[in-house]
Amino acid sequence: MANNNLTSRSETGRFIVIVLDGFGVGQMADVPRVRPADLGANTCVHIFESTPGLELPVLASMGLANACGKEFAGLPFSPSATWGRGALAHQGADTFYGHQEIMGTKPPVPLAEPIQGALDEIAHALTMAGHEVSFYSPSSSGLRFLIVDGACTVADNVECDPGQAFNVTAAIDDLDFEEELKIGRIVREIAKTPRVITFGGRGVHLADLLAAVREHDGFIGVDAPASGVYDNDYHCIHMGYGVDEKVQVPYILGEAGNDVHLLGKVADVCANRFGESESIVDTREVLERTLELVAGPTEGFICANVQETDLAGHGEDVARYADRLCAADELIGRIRSAMRPADVLVVMADHGNDPTIGHPHHTREHVPLLVAHEGAPSGFIGERATLSDIGASVADYFGVRAPQNGTSFWLQVKG
Numbered sequence: 411m412a413n414n415n416l417t418s419r420s421e422t423g424r425f426i427v428i429v430l431d432g433f434g435v436g437q438m439a440d441v442p443r444v445r446p447a448d449l450g451a452n453t454c455v456h457i458f459e460s461t462p463g464l465e466l467p468v469l470a471s472m473g474l475a476n477a478c479g480k481e482f483a484g485l486p487f488s489p490s491a492t493w494g495r496g497a498l499a500h501q502g503a504d505t506f507y508g509h510q511e512i513m514g515t516k517p518p519v520p521l522a523e524p525i526q527g528a529l530d531e532i533a534h535a536l537t538m539a540g541h542e543v544s545f546y547s548p549s550s551s552g553l554r555f556l557i558v559d560g561a562c563t564v565a566d567n568v569e570c571d572p573g574q575a576f577n578v579t580a581a582i583d584d585l586d587f588e589e590e591l592k593i594g595r596i597v598r599e600i601a602k603t604p605r606v607i608t609f610g611g612r613g614v615h616l617a618d619l620l621a622a623v624r625e626h627d628g629f630i631g632v633d634a635p636a637s638g639v640y641d642n643d644y645h646c647i648h649m650g651y652g653v654d655e656k657v658q659v660p661y662i663l664g665e666a667g668n669d670v671h672l673l674g675k676v677a678d679v680c681a682n683r684f685g686e687s688e689s690i691v692d693t694r695e696v697l698e699r700t701l702e703l704v705a706g707p708t709e710g711f712i713c714a715n716v717q718e719t720d721l722a723g724h725g726e727d728v729a730r731y732a733d734r735l736c737a738a739d740e741l742i743g744r745i746r747s748a749m750r751p752a753d754v755l756v757v758m759a760d761h762g763n764d765p766t767i768g769h770p771h772h773t774r775e776h777v778p779l780l781v782a783h784e785g786a787p788s789g790f791i792g793e794r795a796t797l798s799d800i801g802a803s804v805a806d807y808f809g810v811r812a813p814q815n816g817t818s819f820w821l822q823v824k825g
Contacts, residue, residue: 423709423750423752423753423754423807424703424704424708424709424710424711424712424749424750424752424753424754425710425711425712425753425754425756425803425804425807425808426700426704426711426712426713426714426745426749426753426754426755426756427512427711427712427713427714427755427756427758427800427804428697428700428713428714428716428738428742428745428755428756428757428758429509429512429674429676429713429714429715429716429758429759429760430716430719430735430738430757430758430759431505431675431715431716431717431718431719431720431759431760431763432453432505432719432720432723432759432760432761432762432763432772433453433454433719433735433759433762433763433777433778434451434452434453434454434759434761434762434763434764434773434775434776434777435452435453435454435455435474435477435478435479435495435759435762435775435776435777435778436451436452436454436455436478436479436775436776437449437450437451437452437762437773437774437775437776438497438498438774438775438776440774441774444501444502444774445502445503445773445774447767447768447769447771448503448762448764448767448773448774448775450767451762451764451767451773451774451775452478452762452764452775453723453762453763453764453765453773453775454474454477454478454778455478455479455480456728456764456765456766456767457728457731457732457735457765457766458480458482458484458485459482460728460766461728461729461732463484464482464484464485464732464735464736465483465484465485465736466484466485466735466736466739467484467739467743468739468740468742468743468746469485469735469739469742469757469780470484470485470486470488471488471490471491472488472491472492472493472757472780472781472782473488473491473492473493473778473780474488474493474778474780475487475488476488476491476493476790477493477494477495477776477778477779477780478778489788490788491780491788492780492781492782492783492786492787492788492789492791492823493778493779493780493781493789493790493791494778494779494781494790494791494792494793494794494819495776495777495778495779495792495793495794496758496776496777496778496779496794496796496797496799496800497776497793497794497795497796497797498511498761498774498775498776498777498796498797499511499516499517499795499796499797499798499815500517501517501519502570502571502574502772502774503571503761503762503763503771503772503773503774503775504570504571504574504604504761504772505570505675505679505720505760505761505772506570506575506604506605506648506650506679507604508760508761508797509675509676509679509680509715509760510650510653510658510679510680511760511796511797511798511815512713512758512760512797512798512800512801513658513659513660513680513798513801513813514657514658514659514662514798514801514802514805514812514813514814514815514816515653515654515657515658515798515813515814515815516796516798516814516815518604518651518653521573521602521603521604522571522572522573522574522603523573523601523602523603524566524572524573524628524629525555525564525565525566525576525629525630525631526553526554526628528576528600528601528602529545529554529555529556529564531600532556532564532596532597532600532601533545533556535596535599535600536556536558536564536593536596536597539592539596541558541559541593542558542559542560543556543557543558544556544557545557546563546620548620548623548630549625551625551630553625553628553629553630554630555623555630555631557616558593559585559589559593560584560585560616561580561581561584561585561615561616562578562579562580562581562585562590562593562610563577563578563579563580563616563619563620563631563632564576564577564578564593564597565577565579565623565630565631565632566629566630566631567605567607567631568624568625568626568629568630568631568632568633569633569634569635569724569770569771570605570771570772571771571772572626572627572628572629573603573629574603574604574605575603575604575605575606575607576597576601576603576605576606576607577606577607577609577631577632577634578590578593578594578597578606578607578608578609579609579610579619579632579634579637579639580593580608580609580610581610581611581612581614581615581616581618581619581639582610582611582612582643582645583612583613583614583615584615584616585610587610587645590608590610591608591647593608594606594607594608594647594649595649598649604650604651605648605649605650605651606648606649607646607647607648607649608646608647608648608649609634609639609644609645609646609647609678610639610644610645611638611639611640611641611642611643611644611645612642612643613638613641613642613643614637614638614639614641614642618637618638619632619637619639620632621636621637622634622636622637622638624636635721635724635725640691640721644689644691645689646675646678646689647678648678648679650679653681654814655681655683657813657814657815658680658681658801658813658814659711659801659804659805659810659813660672660680660681660682660683660684660685660711661681661683661684662805662810662811662813663684663685663710663711663804663805663808663810664682664683664684664685665684666808666810668709668710668711668808668810669685669686669708669709669710669711670682670684670685670686670710670711671685671686671687671688671703671708671710671711671712671713672685672686672687672688672713672714673687673688673690673696673699673700673712673713673714673715674688674689674690674691674696674714674715674716674717675689675691675715675717676713676714676715677689677690677715680713685710685711691717691718692718693716693717693718693719693734693737693738693741694737694741696714696715696716696717697714697716697737697738697741697742697745698741699714700712700714700741700745701741701744701745701748704745704748704749704753705748710808711804711808715760716734716738718730718734719731719734719735719738719763720763720772722734722763722765723762723763723764723765723770723772724763724770724771725765725770726765726766726770727765728765728766731765742755742757746782749782749784751784751785752784753783753784754781754782754783754807754820754823755781755782755783756779756780756781756782756800756803757778757780757782758777758778758779758780758797758800759775759777759778760777760797761773761774761775761777762774762775762777776793777797779791779794779800781823783823783824783825784825785824785825786823786824786825787822787823787825791819791822791823792819792822794817794819795817796815796816797816798813798814798815798816799816799817799818799819800816801813801815801816802815802816802817802818803816803818803819803820805818806818806820806821807820807824
C-alpha cells in the first residue's frame with residue numbers, strides 16, 4: 411500500500427537519475443574469475459591519470475573521488491558529500507541489463523549465442539516473409555552475416571559482451587524504420603540472445619555499414635559508432651527477454667498516476683508505457699532537456715542517460731571521454747541549481763568502459779552513487795549489492811509499491 415505522507419510530500423518533488431554511461435569506479439571482485447580482460451579497470455581513475463588538468467568540480471563536490479577511492483587536483487575528496495558505490499547484479503557489463511536493473515528488475519541469467527549458428531534459420535524466415543536476403547562474408551575467416559533489402563545488416567553486436575545481442579542495423583534513408591522493425595521482430599522470434607537491437611540513422615548507406623564491419627573472436631558485426639548511424643536522426647528499439655515492465659518503476663509510477671520521463675539511451679532500452687520517452691544521443695542536448703524539465707513545472711521521475719561517455723570508451727578515446735565528462739559536469743551543476751528543496755538527484759553509471767584497458771568493450775566495474783538532496787546527511791550510504799537499489803529508492807520516495815528487486819536507501823538520505 412502506498413505511503414500517503416510520502417506521496418503527498420513528493421507532489422512538489424522530483425527524483426532525478428542521471429546515468430553517465432560506462433563511467434565505472436573500479437573493477438568488481440569477481441573480475442579475475444569471470445572477466446580477466448578487465449583486470450585493473452577503473453574508468454574514472456584512468457581518465458584522470460591520462461588527462462592532466464581535468465577538473466570536474468560538480469561531480470567532485472558530490473563525492474566522485476570518494477567513490478573511486480582516489481583524489482586528483484581536479485577531483486578532491488568531498489567531506490560533505492552523500493555517496494556510495496553500486497555493484498552489478500547482472501552478469502557481464504551491459505547497458506541494457508544495467509538499466510533494467512536500475513529500474514528494479516532482478517537480472518536474469520543471459521544466454522550467449524554467436525549469429526553464425528542462427529543465420530540460416532533467420533535468412534529462411536526473412537525470405538519467407540518476402541525480404542531480399544543475401545549472405546556477406548568480408549574476409550577469409552568464413553564468418554558471415556546477412557544483408558537484407560539492400561540497406562540493412564543482421565549480425566553480431568561487436569560492442570557489448572560477446573554473444574549477448576544481435577544487431578539489425580539499417581540506413582533508414584534507404585529502408586523505412588518501420589520496415590526495419592519488421593525485420594527485427596522476425597530475428598527476435600528466432601534468436602536466443604538476450605537482445606535484438608534494431609536501429610539506424612540517416613545520411614548513411616549500406617556501403618558505410620559494410621566499411622565499419624569488425625571481427626572479434628568468432629563474432630562479426632557493424633561497429634555502430636564507426637558506421638555513422640548515431641550521427642543523424644538515430645532510431646533504436648531494443649527487444650529483450652526476461653524483462654517484465656510491470657515490476658519496474660516506470661510502470662509502477664505511471665500506473666499510480668506519476669509522471670515518468672526517460673531521456674537518452676534509457677528511452678531506447680526501458681519500457682515506459684504511461685510516460686514520455688525521448689531518444690537523444692548528444693550529451694548537451696540530453697542534459698539541457700533534463701534541465702528544462704527540472705527548471706519547469708514537471709513532476710515525477712526523470713531518468714537521463716549520457717551515452718557519449720560510453721561511445722568514447724568503445725572508441726578507446728580518453729580525450730573525447732574527458733571532454734564529454736566536462737560537458738556533463740557543467741550541466742549537472744545547472745540541474746542541481748534548478749532543483750527544488752524536495753528533489754533528489756542521483757548521478758551514477760550502469761557499468762564501466764575504461765578507454766585505457768586495451769580492448770573496446772565494457773568493463774565490469776562498480777559504479778558511483780552520488781546523491782544530492784537538501785538536508786541529506788553527508789557520508790557513505792554503502793556498497794549497494796545491486797543497481798536495483800535505485801529503483802527501490804525511487805518507489806519509496808513516491809510511496810508506491812516496490813519493484814521486483816532492490817533495497818531502498820531513501821530513509822538514509824531524506825534528512
